Amino acid sequence: MPQLIFLPHEDLCPEGALFEVAAGISICDAALSHGIELEHACEKSCACTTCHVYIREGFDSLEEASEQEEDYLDKAWGVDPDSRLSCQALVGEEDLVIEIPKYTINMVSEGTH
Secondary structure (H helix, E strand, C coil), X not given: CCEEEECCECCCECCCEEEECCCCCEHHHHHHHCCCCCCCXXXXXXXXXXXXXXXXXXXXXXXXXXXXXXXXXXXXXXXXXXXXXXXXXXXXXXCEEEECCCCXXXXXXXXXX
């Protein structure tokens, strides 16, 4: 089974995390089931950017992002070539190293919509 390695994040997992998951689970669901409270304001329906993560290793093992995911990533804070929405990125057969951004844009809690 592939391993997910979460780099330390000041608030969500200060020590970082490492665990095995079955292929086919979303990165968001895997994180949530292991106590990493990734924000997911749209309830994982690919309608916001709050679950944005960086895939620092293993990016090419993921299926390509959909056009809808790409459109939302264009609106995310601090997007880079390794960015994915964790609710849409399904774990493949390779290990992943994941970094959670310091900030997210939550249009619901920030009252910007």
